[in-house]
Amino acid sequence: MKAKAILQSGKLFAALGAASATTAHADDKQAPPREFAAKVHYCTTCHGVSGQGFRGFYPIPRLAGQQPDYMKNQLLAFTQKRRTNTIMFSVAHVLSPEMLSALSSHFNKLDPKPLGGGPARLASEGKTIFTQGVSATNVPACATCHGDTAAGNGEIPRLAGQLSDYVVAKLANWDKERGQIASQPDASALMEPIAHGLTPDQIKAVAAYVSTLE
Amino acid sequence: MRSRLAEALLIAAASTILFAGLASPAGAEDPAIGNCTWCHGGGAQGYLPAPRLAGQQRAYLRAQLERFRMHGRDAPASIQFMWAAAENLSDGRMRALTDYLAALDTKPAMDGNPALEGRGRDIYQNGVADENIVACVACHGPHATGVGAIPRLDGLSHSYLVRRLTDWQNGYNRAGATPMPHIAGNLSPDQIDALSSYLSNTRYAGAAR
Numbered sequence: 001m002k003a004k005a006i007l008q009s010g011k012l013f014a015a016l017g018a019a020s021a022t023t024a025h026a027d028d029k030q031a032p033p034r035e036f037a038a039k040v041h042y043c044t045t046c047h048g049v050s051g052q053g054f055r056g057f058y059p060i061p062r063l064a065g066q067q068p069d070y071m072k073n074q075l076l077a078f079t080q081k082r083r084t085n086t087i088m089f090s091v092a093h094v095l096s097p098e099m100l101s102a103l104s105s106h107f108n109k110l111d112p113k114p115l116g117g118g119p120a121r122l123a124s125e126g127k128t129i130f131t132q133g134v135s136a137t138n139v140p141a142c143a144t145c146h147g148d149t150a151a152g153n154g155e156i157p158r159l160a161g162q163l164s165d166y167v168v169a170k171l172a173n174w175d176k177e178r179g180q181i182a183s184q185p186d187a188s189a190l191m192e193p194i195a196h197g198l199t200p201d202q203i204k205a206v207a208a209y210v211s212t213l214e
Numbered sequence: 215m216r217s218r219l220a221e222a223l224l225i226a227a228a229s230t231i232l233f234a235g236l237a238s239p240a241g242a243e244d245p246a247i248g249n250c251t252w253c254h255g256g257g258a259q260g261y262l263p264a265p266r267l268a269g270q271q272r273a274y275l276r277a278q279l280e281r282f283r284m285h286g287r288d289a290p291a292s293i294q295f296m297w298a299a300a301e302n303l304s305d306g307r308m309r310a311l312t313d314y315l316a317a318l319d320t321k322p323a324m325d326g327n328p329a330l331e332g333r334g335r336d337i338y339q340n341g342v343a344d345e346n347i348v349a350c351v352a353c354h355g356p357h358a359t360g361v362g363a364i365p366r367l368d369g370l371s372h373s374y375l376v377r378r379l380t381d382w383q384n385g386y387n388r389a390g391a392t393p394m395p396h397i398a399g400n401l402s403p404d405q406i407d408a409l410s411s412y413l414s415n416t417r418y419a420g421a422a423r
Binding site: 038039041042045046049054055056057058060086087090091093094 | 339340341343344346348349351352353354355356360361362364392393396397
Protein backbone atom coordinates (compact mmCIF):
# COMPACT_ATOMS: atom_id res chain seq x y z
CA MET A 1 0.00 0.00 0.00
CA LYS A 2 1.31 3.45 -0.86
CA ALA A 3 0.95 6.09 1.81
CA LYS A 4 0.86 8.91 -0.75
CA ALA A 5 -2.03 7.23 -2.48
CA ILE A 6 -4.00 7.01 0.75
CA LEU A 7 -3.15 10.55 1.64
CA GLN A 8 -4.47 11.77 -1.69
CA SER A 9 -7.59 9.64 -1.53
CA GLY A 10 -10.83 11.56 -1.28
CA LYS A 11 -11.72 9.75 1.94
CA LEU A 12 -9.06 11.48 4.02
CA PHE A 13 -9.73 14.93 2.68
CA ALA A 14 -13.44 14.50 3.23
CA ALA A 15 -12.77 13.51 6.83
CA LEU A 16 -10.28 16.29 7.46
CA GLY A 17 -12.61 18.84 5.86
CA ALA A 18 -15.50 17.78 8.06
CA ALA A 19 -13.45 18.05 11.22
CA SER A 20 -11.98 21.46 10.49
CA ALA A 21 -15.38 22.82 9.49
CA THR A 22 -16.70 22.04 12.98
CA THR A 23 -13.87 23.86 14.72
CA ALA A 24 -12.99 26.70 12.33
CA HIS A 25 -15.47 29.23 13.70
CA ALA A 26 -14.20 28.73 17.24
CA ASP A 27 -11.12 30.92 16.90
CA ASP A 28 -13.20 34.11 16.73
CA LYS A 29 -14.28 33.94 20.38
CA GLN A 30 -11.90 33.75 23.34
CA ALA A 31 -12.12 31.43 26.34
CA PRO A 32 -12.46 33.47 29.59
CA PRO A 33 -8.96 33.66 31.17
CA ARG A 34 -9.79 32.35 34.67
CA GLU A 35 -11.82 29.45 33.39
CA PHE A 36 -9.05 28.69 30.94
CA ALA A 37 -6.33 28.66 33.61
CA ALA A 38 -8.43 26.35 35.81
CA LYS A 39 -9.05 24.03 32.88
CA VAL A 40 -5.35 23.81 32.03
CA HIS A 41 -4.60 22.94 35.65
CA TYR A 42 -7.27 20.24 35.48
CA CYS A 43 -5.82 18.69 32.30
CA THR A 44 -2.27 18.73 33.68
CA THR A 45 -3.39 17.00 36.87
CA CYS A 46 -3.66 13.86 34.75
CA HIS A 47 -1.44 14.66 31.74
CA GLY A 48 1.54 15.86 33.83
CA VAL A 49 2.45 19.38 34.96
CA SER A 50 4.02 20.31 31.59
CA GLY A 51 1.82 18.04 29.49
CA GLN A 52 4.67 15.51 29.31
CA GLY A 53 2.35 12.58 30.11
CA PHE A 54 1.98 10.49 33.27
CA ARG A 55 1.76 6.85 34.17
CA GLY A 56 -1.40 6.26 36.19
CA PHE A 57 -3.23 2.93 36.18
CA TYR A 58 -3.45 3.65 32.45
CA PRO A 59 -0.77 5.47 30.48
CA ILE A 60 -1.91 9.10 30.13
CA PRO A 61 -0.50 10.50 26.88
CA ARG A 62 1.82 13.43 26.29
CA LEU A 63 -0.03 16.50 24.99
CA ALA A 64 2.97 18.84 24.85
CA GLY A 65 3.85 19.86 21.29
CA GLN A 66 0.84 18.02 19.89
CA GLN A 67 -0.62 19.31 16.61
CA PRO A 68 -3.61 21.58 17.42
CA ASP A 69 -5.77 20.21 14.58
CA TYR A 70 -5.14 16.64 15.67
CA MET A 71 -5.92 17.50 19.26
CA LYS A 72 -9.15 19.31 18.42
CA ASN A 73 -10.29 16.43 16.26
CA GLN A 74 -9.56 13.88 19.03
CA LEU A 75 -11.46 15.91 21.64
CA LEU A 76 -14.44 16.03 19.25
CA ALA A 77 -14.01 12.34 18.51
CA PHE A 78 -14.26 11.48 22.23
CA THR A 79 -17.44 13.56 22.55
CA GLN A 80 -18.99 12.08 19.40
CA LYS A 81 -17.81 8.60 20.40
CA ARG A 82 -15.92 8.13 17.15
CA ARG A 83 -13.10 7.39 19.60
CA THR A 84 -14.09 5.43 22.69
CA ASN A 85 -12.63 6.24 26.08
CA THR A 86 -14.91 6.85 29.06
CA ILE A 87 -12.44 9.02 30.96
CA MET A 88 -11.88 11.42 28.07
CA PHE A 89 -15.56 11.39 27.10
CA SER A 90 -16.38 12.84 30.52
CA VAL A 91 -13.59 15.40 30.18
CA ALA A 92 -14.28 16.50 26.62
CA HIS A 93 -18.05 16.74 26.39
CA VAL A 94 -18.24 19.88 28.54
CA LEU A 95 -15.61 21.86 26.57
CA SER A 96 -16.88 24.83 24.55
CA PRO A 97 -15.48 25.30 21.02
CA GLU A 98 -13.44 28.30 22.26
CA MET A 99 -11.99 26.28 25.12
CA LEU A 100 -11.13 23.43 22.77
CA SER A 101 -9.17 25.77 20.52
CA ALA A 102 -7.47 27.58 23.37
CA LEU A 103 -6.37 24.32 25.03
CA SER A 104 -5.11 22.87 21.76
CA SER A 105 -2.90 25.86 21.01
CA HIS A 106 -1.73 26.03 24.65
CA PHE A 107 -0.46 22.44 24.75
CA ASN A 108 1.10 22.79 21.29
CA LYS A 109 3.48 25.42 22.68
CA LEU A 110 4.83 23.32 25.57
CA ASP A 111 8.13 21.52 25.07
CA PRO A 112 9.23 19.43 28.09
CA LYS A 113 11.68 16.53 27.76
CA PRO A 114 10.13 13.16 26.92
CA LEU A 115 8.91 11.30 30.01
CA GLY A 116 10.97 8.24 29.00
CA GLY A 117 10.61 4.82 30.56
CA GLY A 118 10.40 2.88 27.27
CA PRO A 119 12.61 -0.15 26.53
CA ALA A 120 15.68 1.61 25.08
CA ARG A 121 17.20 -1.58 23.63
CA LEU A 122 14.37 -1.80 21.08
CA ALA A 123 14.82 1.74 19.77
CA SER A 124 17.19 0.95 16.89
CA GLU A 125 14.89 -1.71 15.42
CA GLY A 126 12.05 0.78 15.87
CA LYS A 127 13.97 3.44 13.99
CA THR A 128 14.23 1.15 10.95
CA ILE A 129 10.47 0.61 10.95
CA PHE A 130 9.80 4.30 11.43
CA THR A 131 12.05 5.43 8.58
CA GLN A 132 11.65 2.52 6.15
CA GLY A 133 8.41 0.73 6.99
CA VAL A 134 8.04 -3.05 6.70
CA SER A 135 8.04 -4.01 3.05
CA ALA A 136 7.04 -7.65 3.66
CA THR A 137 3.63 -6.56 4.99
CA ASN A 138 3.32 -3.36 2.93
CA VAL A 139 3.58 -1.11 5.96
CA PRO A 140 4.71 2.32 4.77
CA ALA A 141 7.38 4.27 6.63
CA CYS A 142 5.76 6.12 9.49
CA ALA A 143 7.92 9.12 8.56
CA THR A 144 5.97 9.62 5.32
CA CYS A 145 2.99 10.86 7.26
CA HIS A 146 4.23 11.63 10.79
CA GLY A 147 7.36 13.42 9.48
CA ASP A 148 11.09 12.63 9.82
CA THR A 149 11.18 14.00 13.37
CA ALA A 150 7.74 12.54 14.23
CA ALA A 151 6.45 16.07 14.77
CA GLY A 152 3.18 15.38 12.92
CA ASN A 153 1.27 17.82 10.75
CA GLY A 154 -2.35 18.99 10.80
CA GLU A 155 -4.52 16.03 11.75
CA ILE A 156 -1.54 13.68 11.73
CA PRO A 157 -0.31 13.51 15.31
CA ARG A 158 3.09 14.19 16.75
CA LEU A 159 4.54 10.92 18.07
CA ALA A 160 7.85 12.36 19.34
CA GLY A 161 8.20 11.84 23.08
CA GLN A 162 4.91 9.96 23.36
CA LEU A 163 4.75 7.34 26.15
CA SER A 164 5.72 3.99 24.66
CA ASP A 165 3.13 2.03 26.65
CA TYR A 166 0.43 4.42 25.43
CA VAL A 167 1.51 3.95 21.79
CA VAL A 168 1.57 0.16 22.19
CA ALA A 169 -1.95 0.14 23.68
CA LYS A 170 -3.37 2.39 20.95
CA LEU A 171 -1.89 0.43 18.04
CA ALA A 172 -2.96 -2.89 19.54
CA ASN A 173 -6.58 -1.75 19.99
CA TRP A 174 -7.03 0.49 16.96
CA ASP A 175 -10.20 -1.19 15.64
CA LYS A 176 -11.91 -1.20 19.01
CA GLU A 177 -11.28 2.44 19.86
CA ARG A 178 -11.00 4.55 16.72
CA GLY A 179 -13.35 5.25 13.85
CA GLN A 180 -16.27 3.74 15.79
CA ILE A 181 -19.05 5.45 13.79
CA ALA A 182 -19.26 3.94 10.33
CA SER A 183 -21.29 6.83 8.94
CA GLN A 184 -18.66 9.35 10.06
CA PRO A 185 -15.35 8.10 8.63
CA ASP A 186 -12.37 10.07 9.94
CA ALA A 187 -8.60 10.21 9.71
CA SER A 188 -8.33 7.05 11.83
CA ALA A 189 -9.08 5.02 8.68
CA LEU A 190 -5.60 5.87 7.40
CA MET A 191 -3.90 4.23 10.35
CA GLU A 192 -6.05 1.13 10.49
CA PRO A 193 -4.23 -0.99 7.89
CA ILE A 194 -0.92 0.18 9.33
CA ALA A 195 -1.79 -0.81 12.88
CA HIS A 196 -2.90 -4.18 11.51
CA GLY A 197 0.23 -4.72 9.46
CA LEU A 198 2.55 -4.57 12.48
CA THR A 199 3.32 -7.55 14.72
CA PRO A 200 3.23 -7.03 18.51
CA ASP A 201 7.06 -7.00 18.58
CA GLN A 202 7.25 -4.43 15.80
CA ILE A 203 4.74 -2.26 17.64
CA LYS A 204 6.86 -2.40 20.80
CA ALA A 205 9.98 -1.46 18.86
CA VAL A 206 8.53 1.50 17.00
CA ALA A 207 6.84 2.73 20.20
CA ALA A 208 10.18 2.57 22.04
CA TYR A 209 11.84 4.58 19.26
CA VAL A 210 9.33 7.44 19.09
CA SER A 211 9.22 7.74 22.89
CA THR A 212 12.87 8.89 22.87
CA LEU A 213 12.48 11.64 20.24
CA GLU A 214 12.50 15.26 21.42
CA MET B 215 -17.73 5.46 67.79
CA ARG B 216 -14.96 6.99 69.88
CA SER B 217 -14.09 10.65 69.46
CA ARG B 218 -10.92 11.58 67.64
CA LEU B 219 -9.42 12.96 70.81
CA ALA B 220 -10.01 9.71 72.65
CA GLU B 221 -8.46 7.79 69.75
CA ALA B 222 -5.47 10.06 69.79
CA LEU B 223 -4.94 9.71 73.52
CA LEU B 224 -5.23 5.97 73.36
CA ILE B 225 -2.67 5.65 70.63
CA ALA B 226 -0.40 8.26 72.17
CA ALA B 227 -0.31 6.25 75.39
CA ALA B 228 0.38 3.12 73.38
CA SER B 229 3.19 4.71 71.47
CA THR B 230 4.89 5.92 74.64
CA ILE B 231 4.96 2.37 75.97
CA LEU B 232 6.00 1.03 72.59
CA PHE B 233 8.90 3.36 72.00
CA ALA B 234 10.05 3.00 75.60
CA GLY B 235 10.21 -0.70 74.77
CA LEU B 236 12.11 -0.10 71.55
CA ALA B 237 14.76 1.95 73.30
CA SER B 238 15.89 -1.02 75.38
CA PRO B 239 18.56 -3.30 73.85
CA ALA B 240 17.08 -5.55 71.18
CA GLY B 241 16.39 -9.10 72.26
CA ALA B 242 17.19 -12.22 70.28
CA GLU B 243 13.95 -11.98 68.34
CA ASP B 244 13.36 -9.02 66.09
CA PRO B 245 9.82 -7.81 66.81
CA ALA B 246 9.76 -6.09 63.42
CA ILE B 247 6.16 -6.37 62.32
CA GLY B 248 4.74 -6.55 65.85
CA ASN B 249 5.69 -2.92 66.41
CA CYS B 250 3.68 -1.88 63.44
CA THR B 251 0.62 -4.03 64.01
CA TRP B 252 0.35 -2.68 67.54
CA CYS B 253 -1.11 0.44 65.96
CA HIS B 254 -2.06 -0.82 62.51
CA GLY B 255 -4.13 -3.70 63.89
CA GLY B 256 -3.97 -7.48 63.64
CA GLY B 257 -2.89 -8.58 60.17
CA ALA B 258 -2.16 -4.88 59.52
CA GLN B 259 -5.85 -4.43 58.62
CA GLY B 260 -6.02 -0.94 60.14
CA TYR B 261 -7.13 0.20 63.59
CA LEU B 262 -8.53 3.58 64.67
CA PRO B 263 -6.39 6.34 63.14
CA ALA B 264 -3.80 3.93 61.71
CA PRO B 265 -4.68 2.84 58.16
CA ARG B 266 -4.71 -0.67 56.75
CA LEU B 267 -1.28 -1.51 55.33
CA ALA B 268 -2.07 -5.08 54.25
CA GLY B 269 -2.04 -5.54 50.49
CA GLN B 270 -0.98 -1.95 49.86
CA GLN B 271 1.27 -1.27 46.86
CA ARG B 272 4.87 -1.93 47.87
CA ALA B 273 6.39 1.08 46.10
CA TYR B 274 3.79 3.34 47.70
CA LEU B 275 4.50 1.96 51.22
CA ARG B 276 8.22 2.52 50.72
CA ALA B 277 7.75 6.07 49.49
CA GLN B 278 5.58 6.91 52.52
CA LEU B 279 8.00 5.45 55.06
CA GLU B 280 10.77 7.42 53.42
CA ARG B 281 8.63 10.54 53.68
CA PHE B 282 7.83 10.01 57.36
CA ARG B 283 11.55 9.55 57.94
CA MET B 284 12.46 12.75 56.07
CA HIS B 285 9.50 14.60 57.68
CA GLY B 286 7.95 15.45 54.29
CA ARG B 287 4.66 13.87 55.41
CA ASP B 288 3.84 16.34 58.11
CA ALA B 289 0.14 16.22 59.05
CA PRO B 290 -0.52 16.17 62.82
CA ALA B 291 -1.29 12.42 62.88
CA SER B 292 1.82 11.69 60.78
CA ILE B 293 4.05 13.63 63.16
CA GLN B 294 2.46 12.23 66.26
CA PHE B 295 2.46 8.58 65.30
CA MET B 296 4.70 7.81 62.37
CA TRP B 297 7.79 10.01 62.63
CA ALA B 298 9.15 8.02 65.55
CA ALA B 299 8.04 4.68 64.08
CA ALA B 300 9.89 5.34 60.82
CA GLU B 301 12.92 7.11 62.23
CA ASN B 302 15.22 4.21 62.89
CA LEU B 303 14.17 1.83 60.13
CA SER B 304 17.19 0.72 58.13
CA ASP B 305 16.75 0.42 54.37
CA GLY B 306 16.93 -3.36 54.63
CA ARG B 307 14.30 -3.51 57.36
CA MET B 308 12.06 -1.15 55.43
CA ARG B 309 12.31 -3.38 52.39
CA ALA B 310 11.55 -6.51 54.40
CA LEU B 311 8.54 -4.88 56.10
CA THR B 312 7.03 -3.48 52.91
CA ASP B 313 7.52 -6.77 51.03
CA TYR B 314 5.75 -8.55 53.86
CA LEU B 315 2.90 -6.04 54.16
CA ALA B 316 2.23 -5.83 50.42
CA ALA B 317 1.75 -9.59 50.27
CA LEU B 318 -0.91 -9.78 53.04
CA ASP B 319 -4.59 -10.37 52.25
CA THR B 320 -6.92 -7.42 52.72
CA LYS B 321 -10.25 -6.96 54.45
CA PRO B 322 -12.44 -3.98 53.47
CA ALA B 323 -13.33 -1.61 56.33
CA MET B 324 -17.00 -1.40 55.17
CA ASP B 325 -17.63 1.63 57.40
CA GLY B 326 -18.89 4.07 54.77
CA ASN B 327 -22.46 5.38 54.45
CA PRO B 328 -24.17 3.02 51.95
CA ALA B 329 -26.55 5.81 50.86
CA LEU B 330 -23.60 7.77 49.45
CA GLU B 331 -21.94 4.92 47.56
CA GLY B 332 -23.64 5.66 44.23
CA ARG B 333 -22.58 9.29 44.22
CA GLY B 334 -19.08 8.32 45.30
CA ARG B 335 -18.78 5.74 42.55
CA ASP B 336 -19.89 8.27 39.93
CA ILE B 337 -17.23 10.80 41.00
CA TYR B 338 -14.60 8.07 41.21
CA GLN B 339 -15.31 6.70 37.73
CA ASN B 340 -16.24 9.87 35.81
CA GLY B 341 -15.07 12.89 37.76
CA VAL B 342 -17.13 16.08 37.59
CA ALA B 343 -15.84 17.82 34.48
CA ASP B 344 -17.82 21.04 35.02
CA GLU B 345 -16.09 21.50 38.38
CA ASN B 346 -12.68 20.35 37.11
CA ILE B 347 -12.76 17.31 39.36
CA VAL B 348 -10.72 14.49 37.88
CA ALA B 349 -11.84 10.88 37.54
CA CYS B 350 -9.89 8.93 40.17
CA VAL B 351 -10.08 5.79 38.01
CA ALA B 352 -7.41 7.10 35.60
CA CYS B 353 -4.70 6.62 38.21
CA HIS B 354 -6.11 4.39 40.95
CA GLY B 355 -7.66 1.92 38.47
CA PRO B 356 -11.14 0.45 37.90
CA HIS B 357 -11.09 -1.51 41.18
CA ALA B 358 -9.15 1.17 43.11
CA THR B 359 -6.21 -1.20 43.57
CA GLY B 360 -3.56 1.34 42.51
CA VAL B 361 -0.28 0.54 40.79
CA GLY B 362 3.36 1.14 41.80
CA ALA B 363 3.66 4.35 43.80
CA ILE B 364 -0.09 4.99 43.40
CA PRO B 365 -1.88 3.46 46.40
CA ARG B 366 -4.86 1.14 46.46
CA LEU B 367 -7.89 2.77 48.07
CA ASP B 368 -10.47 -0.03 48.08
CA GLY B 369 -11.54 -0.90 51.59
CA LEU B 370 -9.48 1.73 53.47
CA SER B 371 -11.47 3.12 56.37
CA HIS B 372 -13.84 6.02 55.83
CA SER B 373 -12.29 8.09 58.63
CA TYR B 374 -8.76 7.63 57.29
CA LEU B 375 -9.76 8.56 53.73
CA VAL B 376 -11.59 11.67 54.91
CA ARG B 377 -8.65 12.73 57.06
CA ARG B 378 -6.09 12.12 54.32
CA LEU B 379 -7.98 14.20 51.72
CA THR B 380 -8.73 16.94 54.26
CA ASP B 381 -5.07 17.09 55.38
CA TRP B 382 -4.09 17.87 51.79
CA GLN B 383 -6.75 20.58 51.61
CA ASN B 384 -5.27 22.08 54.77
CA GLY B 385 -1.81 22.28 53.24
CA TYR B 386 -0.14 19.24 54.86
CA ASN B 387 1.75 16.36 53.23
CA ARG B 388 2.55 18.29 50.05
CA ALA B 389 6.11 17.06 49.54
CA GLY B 390 6.26 14.53 46.71
CA ALA B 391 2.47 14.08 46.71
CA THR B 392 1.70 15.59 43.26
CA PRO B 393 -1.05 15.49 41.97
CA MET B 394 -3.09 14.78 45.12
CA PRO B 395 -2.91 18.16 46.92
CA HIS B 396 -4.50 19.87 43.91
CA ILE B 397 -7.06 17.11 43.39
CA ALA B 398 -8.14 17.14 47.04
CA GLY B 399 -8.26 20.94 47.00
CA ASN B 400 -11.14 20.88 44.49
CA LEU B 401 -13.36 18.49 46.48
CA SER B 402 -16.24 19.67 48.71
CA PRO B 403 -16.82 18.03 52.13
CA ASP B 404 -19.87 16.23 50.66
CA GLN B 405 -17.85 14.88 47.76
CA ILE B 406 -15.14 13.67 50.15
CA ASP B 407 -17.78 11.93 52.26
CA ALA B 408 -19.29 10.25 49.18
CA LEU B 409 -15.94 9.15 47.72
CA SER B 410 -14.76 7.81 51.09
CA SER B 411 -18.05 5.93 51.58
CA TYR B 412 -17.80 4.31 48.18
CA LEU B 413 -14.15 3.38 48.62
CA SER B 414 -14.36 2.01 52.15
CA ASN B 415 -17.31 -0.18 51.12
CA THR B 416 -15.50 -1.49 48.03
CA ARG B 417 -14.39 -5.06 48.22
CA TYR B 418 -12.03 -6.18 45.50
CA ALA B 419 -11.38 -9.90 45.62
CA GLY B 420 -8.48 -10.18 43.18
CA ALA B 421 -4.85 -9.33 43.91
CA ALA B 422 -3.65 -5.78 43.23
CA ARG B 423 -1.41 -5.63 40.20
